[in-house]
Every structure is written in structure tokens, then in C-alpha cells.
Amino acid sequence: MSYNAFITRETIESDAEGPLADKTVAVKDNISTEGVRTTCGSAMLEEYVPPYDATVVERLLDAGATIPGKTNMDEFGMGTTTETSAFGPTDNPAAEGRVPGGSSGGSAAAVAAGEADLALGTDTGGSVRCPAAFTGTVGIKPTYGLVSRYGLIAYANSLEQIGPIAPSVEEAAELLEVIAGPDERDATTREAPWASEERAGDAREQREASGDSYADAADGDVEGLEIGIPTELLDGADEEVVETFWDAIDELEARGASYHEVSMESLEHAVEAYYVIAMSEASSNLARFDGVRYGPTPDYEGNWNEEFAAVREEGFGEEVKRRILLGTYALSAGYHDKYYKQAQDARAWVKQDFDSALEEADVLASPTMPVPPMERGESLDDPLTMYLADANTTPVNLANLPAISVPAGETSDGLPVGLQLIGPAFGETEIIRAGSALA
Amino acid sequence: MSDSAVDSDEVRHVADLARVDLAEEELERFAEQFGEILDAFETLDEVPEIERESDLVNVMRPDEVRDSLDQEQALQNAPEDEEGFFKGPKVS
Numbered sequence: 001m002s003y004n005a006f007i008t009r010e011t012i013e014s015d016a017e018g019p020l021a022d023k024t025v026a027v028k029d030n031i032s033t034e035g036v037r038t039t040c041g042s043a044m045l046e047e048y049v050p051p052y053d054a055t056v057v058e059r060l061l062d063a064g065a066t067i068p069g070k071t072n073m074d075e076f077g078m079g080t081t082t083e084t085s086a087f088g089p090t091d092n093p094a095a096e097g098r099v100p101g102g103s104s105g106g107s108a109a110a111v112a113a114g115e116a117d118l119a120l121g122t123d124t125g126g127s128v129r130c131p132a133a134f135t136g137t138v139g140i141k142p143t144y145g146l147v148s149r150y151g152l153i154a155y156a157n158s159l160e161q162i163g164p165i166a167p168s169v170e171e172a173a174e175l176l177e178v179i180a181g182p183d184e185r186d187a188t189t190r191e192a193p194w195a196s197e198e199r200a201g202d203a204r205e206q207r208e209a210s211g212d213s214y215a216d217a218a219d220g221d222v223e224g225l226e227i228g229i230p231t232e233l234l235d236g237a238d239e240e241v242v243e244t245f246w247d248a249i250d251e252l253e254a255r256g257a258s259y260h261e262v263s264m265e266s267l268e269h270a271v272e273a274y275y276v277i278a279m280s281e282a283s284s285n286l287a288r289f290d291g292v293r294y295g296p297t298p299d300y301e302g303n304w305n306e307e308f309a310a311v312r313e314e315g316f317g318e319e320v321k322r323r324i325l326l327g328t329y330a331l332s333a334g335y336h337d338k339y340y341k342q343a344q345d346a347r348a349w350v351k352q353d354f355d356s357a358l359e360e361a362d363v364l365a366s367p368t369m370p371v372p373p374m375e376r377g378e379s380l381d382d383p384l385t386m387y388l389a390d391a392n393t394t395p396v397n398l399a400n401l402p403a404i405s406v407p408a409g410e411t412s413d414g415l416p417v418g419l420q421l422i423g424p425a426f427g428e429t430e431i432i433r434a435g436s437a438l439a
Numbered sequence: 440m441s442d443s444a445v446d447s448d449e450v451r452h453v454a455d456l457a458r459v460d461l462a463e464e465e466l467e468r469f470a471e472q473f474g475e476i477l478d479a480f481e482t483l484d485e486v487p488e489i490e491r492e493s494d495l496v497n498v499m500r501p502d503e504v505r506d507s508l509d510q511e512q513a514l515q516n517a518p519e520d521e522e523g524f525f526k527g528p529k530v531s
Contacts, residue, residue, distance in 0.1 A: 048516050049515065290458070295518065303529055304529065312459045321459055321461070321469075329473070345489045346486045348491040349489045352489070384479060387479075
């Protein structure tokens with residue numbers, strides 16, 4: 001059966017020898033591939049063929065990977081279910097009839113169904129971790145600045161990172177190893193802090209020399225690990241999800257970890273702050289789609305404003321229009337201070353809260369999603385409910401931190417539940433080590 | 440009725456600013472949904488003013504000539520072009 005995981009099935013081969021030489025890595029369709037169309041799940045880019053590769057695609061090919069195609073996604077990454085794609089919804093191989101999560105639902109479904117060994121997704125507010133949780137796979141959202149965004153078609157650039165999805169923590173770590181590291185074409189990338197000052201540019205070499213690659217960290221050793229559990233991220237979550245979460249914590253405890261609960265008041269405002277910021281950035285980023293440099297062929301009568309508005313009505317789906325309009329509203333005269341400035345205050349508050357909590361804990365843990373995978377079609381008519389489902393994942397993007405989602409178990413109906421582990425900035429090894437005790 | 444009631448004229452105004460045409464039923468649906476969503480955003484009023492310390496630094500590099508897309512590549516996705524230029528709609 002087809003899960004509609006791919007928008008375009010076109011194989012990109014590599015002759016290179018490297019750590020991914022015998023692997024297929026599916027690539028989300030908002031990451032540019034030279035000569036292979038890249039749609040962002042949108043009718044606006046149905047025929048767009050990038051003239052260059054994203055940095056992460058270059059790194060995949062240099063590592064010997066074969067790319068089997070471009071995966072389905074919520075349009076421009078805007079959704080939690082992979083149902084807003086202009087190319088139809090993706091089904092969930094781990095729970096048929098349910099959504100695979102989003103927005104990288106095609107990437108997660110491809111891995112869960114065995115249609116690709118590994119995949120790349122992008123995570124702006126949970127778009128790698130949510131589909132990993134919903135399909136029983138592993139997903140990593142790296143620290144902001146660890147992975148180059150060059151060639152990623154932007155939705156909300158202060159929040160998003162490209163990250164790996166894989167069947168196990170170790171395989172996700174191997175893929176992260178390949179894509180991580182500074183890139184002169186993305187000025188927000190930086191050396192991970194373990195690199196010595198004198199040897200700028202050799203962050204990975206340094207870490208490999210010390211025998212501590214990301215994959216090496218997947219040793220399952222959680223003896224002495226201190227886990228903080230923010231109570232706000234359990235409030236209001238589905239009962240069975242919470243039970244499954246505690247079972248996974250018990251498992252970690254049995255293997256030598258200990259935990260304590262912590263209150264982080266700022267998290268009660270995080271999802272709202274996230275949406276104000278993401279929508280505001282989206283309204284600016286998506287202004288470029290006007291039918292001149294790419295997009296549907298315009299054949300309307302009228303001046304440029306009229307014609308742009310007509311092309312954008314035709315090319316964008318409803319969720320994208322909703323976010324562009326709300327972002328435009330939040331930034332418009334008279335409302336900027338009320339929404340955007342307050343959201344930036346909330347973002348700074350969330351960061352401070354995480355810094356404090358991570359002084360007392362090695363990692364923080366929560367259910368990745370407060371609910372099990374929704375039935376398909378259930379959440380489309382109620383955008384606010386869909387937004388609020390991102391309550392546990394969005395704070396991590398606001399704070400620029402790394403997080404991993406690993407399978408925690410299943411509900412009594414057999415629906416996958418994910419455990420999220422959050423680490424300090426550039427603390428990927430910490431969350432990989434902790435996560436590998438479970439998957 | 441939400442506190443942040445938005446009417447369809449306001450949605451139309453924002454849609455004009457964003458250069459997005461909307462069908463009549465989309466206008467009405469958005470007006471209803473925006474009230475509810477903006478109500479949720481209102482809770483940001485409870486956020487205290489935060490002392491923001493930025494640890495950001497500028498990343499500089501020498502300005503030097505390098506390869507970039509050639510004209511043909513840059514135009515390859517354009518619906519219309521003319522003599523090496525993008526062709527857009529009339530300005531007024």
C-alpha cells in the first residue's frame with residue numbers, strides 16, 4: 001500500500017565512498033536538490049526546479065548516500081499532520097488511518113514504512129519530533145546553528161533547523177554527524193563549543209579525535225543521569241500518553257538515571273509566542289512568492305499588486321494564507337508592540353527558564369506530543385486546536401536548544417507515543433546518550 | 440463571541456496588505472477563526488518584561504568575488520522572461 005510519503009520519486013546517486021555509502025536518505029521537499037523539483041508541498045512551487053543543492057544535500061552525497069526522492073510535507077512546513085500538502089495527505093504506517101504528524105510527515109512515514117533507511121526533515125516548532133513520535137521513529141532537532149540552512153526554503157528562519165529521522169538513535173546520530181558543522185553560506189552556523197579556539201573549522205575532527213562522535217554517544221549509558229521533568233508539559237496531556245511517558249521514565253530510572261520535577265512558568269505562554277513569531281517571519285519570508293521568478297504562470301489583467309494577489313490566492317493553500325495574514329496582522333501598525341514584542345519577551349523568558357532548569361539537570365524530559373496521532377481529517381477545521389498540540393515541542397525552538405524524540409511505548413490502542421529529551425545548547429551527545437537507552 | 444472579534448473588513452484589509460486575494464467564504468471563515476486565535480495570543484499580556492541579554496555576535500568575512508548563478512540558471516524557473524530579464528506585470 002502507498003502511504004503517499006513521497007511527492008517526487010527520483011533517485012539521486014552518489015559515487016562517493018563514505019559513512020552513508022549503502023544507505024538511502026529521503027529528503028523533505030523544502031530542501032533544495034539541484035535538477036530535482038522542490039515543491040514545499042505547495043502548488044506555488046509545483047514546477048520549481050532548484051539550480052543548486054542545499055549544503056546538507058551536498059554533505060549527504062559526499063558521504064555516499066543515495067537520495068530516493070523528495071518527501072511529502074505540510075505546505076511550507078505549516079501544519080502538524082501533513083494534511084495541508086497540495087499533493088494530498090500522507091498516511092501513518094505505524095497507525096493506518098491516523099496522521100503521521102507534521103510537518104515532516106512524509107520523511108517519518110518513509111522511514112517507518114522502510115521506503116528509505118533514513119530521512120531529513122526540518123523542525124521549526126516540532127516538525128521533526130512530532131512525526132517521529134507519531135510513527136514510532138527517532139527524530140532530532142539540533143541546536144540552532146549546528147546544521148546549515150543554506151538551500152532550505154525558509155518558513156521562520158530564527159526557529160528552524162534541519163534534522164535526521166531514523167529507526168534508531170544510533171542511526172539518527174550517524175546522519176547528524178554527516179550534516180552538522182559550520183557553513184560559510186549560512187552565517188548563523190557556528191562551531192560547537194568543544195572545538196578549540198585555535199582550530200576553528202575542525203569541530204568534528206576534535207570530537208572524533210576524542211572518540212566521542214554523535215554515534216559513539218549512543219551507548220545507552222544513563223547511570224547517574226539527572227532528568228528534570230517540567231510539570232507544565234504534563235498538564236493537560238492525554239492520560240494514556242502520560243502513563244506511557246512515566247513507564248519510559250521508570251525504565252530510565254531502572255538503568256541508573258534519577259529524576260526530579262521542575263516548574264517552568266514561562267512554558268505556559270510558549271506556544272502562543274511561537275505562533276506569533278513564526279507567523280510574523282512567515283509573512284515576510286513568503287512575500288517572495290509573487291509569480292515573477294517562480295510560481296504559476298500568471299495570465300491575469302491588472303497592475304502588479306492585483307496580479308500578485310491573484311497569483312498568491314491561486315498558489316497558496318488555506319493554512320498558508322491564514323498564517324501569512326495573521327503574521328501581517330501581528331506586525332502591522334498599532335499591533336507590533338502588542339503581539340510581536342511581547343512574544344519576543346516570552347521567548348527570552350523561556351530561554352532563561354531552560355537555562356535555570358538545565359543547571360539542575362543533564363536533560364529535561366516530556367511527552368513529545370500531548371496527544372496520540374489524530375485521526376485523519378479530524379483537526380483541519382480547527383486551526384487553534386492544531387496549534388495547541390505543539391505545546392511541548394515549540395518551547396525548544398524558542399530557546400534554540402537540541403531535542404530528540406524517541407519511542408516511549410504505545411497506548412492501549414497500539415498508538416505510538418514519543419518521549420522528548422531536551423539538552424543544553426550544543427549538548428547533542430547528552431540527549432543522544434539518554435535517548436539511546438530506550439531506542 | 441471572542442474578545443478580539445475581527446470582522447471581515449479587517450481581514451480584507453490585512454489580505455490587501457499581504458497581497459492575497461480571498462474568496463468571500465474564506466473571508467468570513469478567517470474572521471471567525473482569527474478572533475479565537477488572537478484571544479489565545481492575548482495571554483501574552485501576562486508575560487513579564489524581560490531583561491534580554493544578547494549573546495549574539497556579528498559574523499564577518501572579506502567581501503570577495505565568487506561564483507554565483509549565471510543568468511540562464513537564475514531565469515530557468517521564471518514563468519516569463521525577456522532578453523535576459525524577469526518579466527513582471529505592469530506597475531500601474
